[in-house]
Structures are given as C-alpha cells and as structure tokens.
Amino acid sequence: MSESRFLELAAARRSIRKYKTTPVQREKLELCLEAARLAPSACNAQPYRFIVIDEPILKDKFCAAAFSGVYSACKFAAAAPVLVAVVSDTGKLTAWLGNQVQDTNFRLMDIGIAAEHFVLAAAEQGLGTCWLGWFSAKAAAKALGLGSGKKIEILLAAGYPEEAPAPRKRKTMEEFRSFNSI
Ligand SMILES: Cc1cc2nc3c(=O)[nH]c(=O)nc-3n(C[C@H](O)[C@H](O)[C@H](O)COP(=O)(O)O)c2cc1C
Numbered sequence: 001m002s003e004s005r006f007l008e009l010a011a012a013r014r015s016i017r018k019y020k021t022t023p024v025q026r027e028k029l030e031l032c033l034e035a036a037r038l039a040p041s042a043c044n045a046q047p048y049r050f051i052v053i054d055e056p057i058l059k060d061k062f063c064a065a066a067f068s069g070v071y072s073a074c075k076f077a078a079a080a081p082v083l084v085a086v087v088s089d090t091g092k093l094t095a096w097l098g099n100q101v102q103d104t105n106f107r108l109m110d111i112g113i114a115a116e117h118f119v120l121a122a123a124e125q126g127l128g129t130c131w132l133g134w135f136s137a138k139a140a141a142k143a144l145g146l147g148s149g150k151k152i153e154i155l156l157a158a159g160y161p162e163e164a165p166a167p168r169k170r171k172t173m174e175e176f177r178s179f180n181s182i
Pocket of ligand 1: 013014015016017074130131132133134135165167168
C-alpha cells in the first residue's frame with residue numbers, strides 16, 4: 001500500500017482508557033475542535049455543538065452523573081482531563097426531511113464524522129481519546145444544565161495516554177470490501 005501519513009495516523013490511533021493527569025493545552029483542544037468544525041454534514045446542517053468539560057469540579061460532577069450505576073463500566077473516563085459532550089441540534093428541515101424519506105439517520109452520521117475528525121486531530125497532537133456511548137444521557141444532560149430537547153449523543157474522553165494498547169482486530173480486506181460485486 002502506498003505511503004500515506006493519513007493511513008499512519010489512522011493505524012496508530014487507539015481508544016485510550018488510562019490517562020496522565022497532565023492537563024491538555026487549550027490550543028491543542030482548539031485545533032481538534034477546528035478539525036471537527038470543518039467536517040461535512042448532510043445539507044451542511046451541522047446539527048451539533050461540542051461542549052468541552054475541562055474544569056475539574058464540573059467534570060467530577062458531570063462524571064458522577066454520567067457514569068453511575070449500570071454505566072460505571074465507563075468510570076475510567078473520569079480520570080481523563082477532558083471530556084467532550086457532543087450535543088445534537090435540531091439541524092435543518094431539509095436534513096430532517098431526508099431522514100424521513102430515506103429512513104437514514106443523517107444527524108447521527110454527521111455527529112460521527114465531526115467527532116472522528118476531533119479524534120484523529122487529537123491523535124495527531126499526541127493525545128489519546130475514547131469514544132463513550134455507554135453513559136446516562138439524561139443524568140449527564142442534567143449535570144450540564146442542558147435544556148429540554150437537547151441530547152448528548154456521544155462523549156469523547158481526551159488526554160495524554162498512560163497506556164499503549166495493542167491494535168484491536170479488524171475485518172480482513174477481503175471481508176471488508178468488494179469491487180463491482182457484492
Ligand atoms: C460510537 C462508539 C461508541 C463507543 N463507546 C464506548 C464506550 O462506551 N466505552 C468504551 O470503553 N469504548 C467505547 N468505544 C470504543 C470502542 O470500543 C473501540 O473503538 C473499539 O473497540 C476498537 O478499538 P480501538 O478504538 O482501540 O481501535 C466506542 C466507540 C465508538 C465508535
């Protein structure tokens with residue numbers, strides 16, 4: 001396969017579940033946020049807002065709410081110096097209509113693309129991240145004081161890695177793709 005810096009970055013990224021206590025510089029976070037902001041979205045609706053939580057008292061309160069009870073499997077994220085809550089917006093009518101007609105959740109696709117832009121930019125900056133889908137969305141929204149109708153769709157933990165996990169198994173290329181056939 002041809003040499004590609006992007007491929008190297010994509011291959012080096014890991015989900016990180018142990019973090020150093022070292023704070024993350026705001027400039028690095030701003031760069032990751034800029035990468036997320038530039039992401040494409042259906043009808044250019046950009047149906048999201050990224051809320052960065054790096055103030056320790058708020059972060060503790062947020063984590064206590066988000067990762068309690070059945071969600072405690074993700075408690076490791078409380079040790080990350082930064083959490084990012086990706087909140088969905090209603091977006092544009094055209095994107096909503098597309099959703100209805102095609103039965104495809106463009107809003108979640110858009111959020112996924114923007115969040116992964118953040119994650120890959122973080123990896124380039126030497127930061128570790130972990131996507132977190134297993135958390136109490138209701139309790140987390142309440143801890144942030146989000147208004148009704150606003151939902152945290154996904155969380156990202158971020159910080160300097162304190163571990164170097166081995167790569168997780170992926171489908172082989174044969175299992176993954178085909179050209180001009182099913
Ligand atoms: C949408 C999404 C949700 C995820 N939710 C969680 C989660 O709640 N807790 C967790 O520890 N990892 C979570 N992960 C991380 C995956 O487990 C991880 O990406 C996968 O095992 C592959 O490992 P890698 O990221 O190190 O390549 C999530 C990943 C994605 C993309």
